[in-house]
Amino acid sequence: MALTNSNNSGVYRASLLHFTNDPAFHQNAHAWHEDGLLIIQDGKVVAAGDYAQLKNSLPEGLDVHDYRGKIIMPGFIDTHIHYPQTDMIASPAPGLLPWLETYTFPTERKFSDSAHAQEVASFFLDELLRCGTTTAMVYCTVHPESVEAFFTESEARNLRMVAGKVLMDRNCPEFLRDTAESGILESEQLIKKWHQRGRQLYAITPRFAPTSSEAQIQLAGELARAYPDTYLQTHVAENTDEVAWVKSLFPKARSYMDVYDHYGMLRPRAMYAHCIWLDDADRRRMAETQSAVSFCPTSNLFLGSGLFDFERADALQVPLSLATDVGGGTSFSMLQTMNEAYKVARLGGSFLPALRMFYMATLGGARSMQLEGTIGNFVAGAEADFIVLDLQATPLLARRTARTESLEELLFALALLGDDRSVAATYAAGKLVHQRHAPDASHRPVF
Numbered sequence: 001m002a003l004t005n006s007n008n009s010g011v012y013r014a015s016l017l018h019f020t021n022d023p024a025f026h027q028n029a030h031a032w033h034e035d036g037l038l039i040i041q042d043g044k045v046v047a048a049g050d051y052a053q054l055k056n057s058l059p060e061g062l063d064v065h066d067y068r069g070k071i072i073m074p075g076f077i078d079t080h081i082h083y084p085q086t087d088m089i090a091s092p093a094p095g096l097l098p099w100l101e102t103y104t105f106p107t108e109r110k111f112s113d114s115a116h117a118q119e120v121a122s123f124f125l126d127e128l129l130r131c132g133t134t135t136a137m138v139y140c141t142v143h144p145e146s147v148e149a150f151f152t153e154s155e156a157r158n159l160r161m162v163a164g165k166v167l168m169d170r171n172c173p174e175f176l177r178d179t180a181e182s183g184i185l186e187s188e189q190l191i192k193k194w195h196q197r198g199r200q201l202y203a204i205t206p207r208f209a210p211t212s213s214e215a216q217i218q219l220a221g222e223l224a225r226a227y228p229d230t231y232l233q234t235h236v237a238e239n240t241d242e243v244a245w246v247k248s249l250f251p252k253a254r255s256y257m258d259v260y261d262h263y264g265m266l267r268p269r270a271m272y273a274h275c276i277w278l279d280d281a282d283r284r285r286m287a288e289t290q291s292a293v294s295f296c297p298t299s300n301l302f303l304g305s306g307l308f309d310f311e312r313a314d315a316l317q318v319p320l321s322l323a324t325d326v327g328g329g330t331s332f333s334m335l336q337t338m339n340e341a342y343k344v345a346r347l348g349g350s351f352l353p354a355l356r357m358f359y360m361a362t363l364g365g366a367r368s369m370q371l372e373g374t375i376g377n378f379v380a381g382a383e384a385d386f387i388v389l390d391l392q393a394t395p396l397l398a399r400r401t402a403r404t405e406s407l408e409e410l411l412f413a414l415a416l417l418g419d420d421r422s423v424a425a426t427y428a429a430g431k432l433v434h435q436r437h438a439p440d441a442s443h444r445p446v447f
């Protein structure tokens, strides 16, 4: 093996965790190497396994990064987030529709300005990396400039990101409107420029059914058929007022999801945020078409949208993934998102084991985006996006994790008590892109 130490190659010793299947449906779905070794060459995984077995394959004299005592796992995948809403996270409103009117639309207006968009995109990506998220499916705004800014910043960091221009031609302020034709034309230009350029991927992005005319949704469906390997993202069945609104706007549709289905928008690489107020016919269509759910617990609780039904989703084997939905969501951290996911499941009478939550935040996200083998676990040849998690990050986390008696208990404590402070380092395509520094000693209390 011609291994070298360069800025996208390296060998890392730590406890390793990754998934090869969904633990809800398969035995032996995870790999855990208590004393493990991860070997990276030119930004790709060469091998992940036990240190004792793999150490003999290393050339003499090669430096091994020693992360013993910490856990290395694949970077988190956040399947639904709005980068332009970074500056309005934690804005109060009594529900989705007033929140959109009062905060979201005025905030998104500013993204016609490329310099502003670039500044926010840069902060946003750094914040994701601080939280250990290496891939996200991202809403930009209606302005093509907002997409240019986002992909420019993502490409500069060599991240695998999916993003798209919002399509919105009615029921919104004039200053955020495109037209059915202009929106599709601009989306197509962005696809040609950015889709599959390096690690960037494009998502056709009708905001949600109420803000697109039938003509625009139809054209979005046609664009998705013309470019079948692009992504599609939208919101569905998040809030009861929104569901009633869709019923009045599309009286012939069987359900909210049926509006999208009618225009051919259910397909692999289609990501549906929320999916709270679905019925089993909708879920069956999602499973048949391999359209994915993006479950957004902090947002659903914050906006009072409702409780996602795990039991029905699992009964019909709908592809499931986990997301923050910032700025409706209240944290960039996928650990904090797991914390809230667990409680939503409990309130709905389900139980979410920690292993399932870590699966959803890694391989589950990759599968829901048809990216298994590329990201989400440590199979040979996968892109080396990984994080180093510190169980000592806070006094309480150190104390609690020292007293756990199984991997499940350890991961559960990490999910419930962890946040950005638990992420000691983040690597993208083998390169260090975030390192958490210990607090400055001069700031410690002196008494």
Ligand code: GUN
Pocket (backbone or CB within 6 Å): 082, 096, 100, 104, 207, 208, 235, 238, 299, 325, 328
């Ligand atoms: N539905 C339509 N737009 C939005 C948005 O920006 N956030 C959320 N949570 N739901 C939406």
Ligand code: ZN
Pocket (backbone or CB within 6 Å): 080, 081, 082, 235, 273, 325, 328
């Ligand atoms: Zn959203």
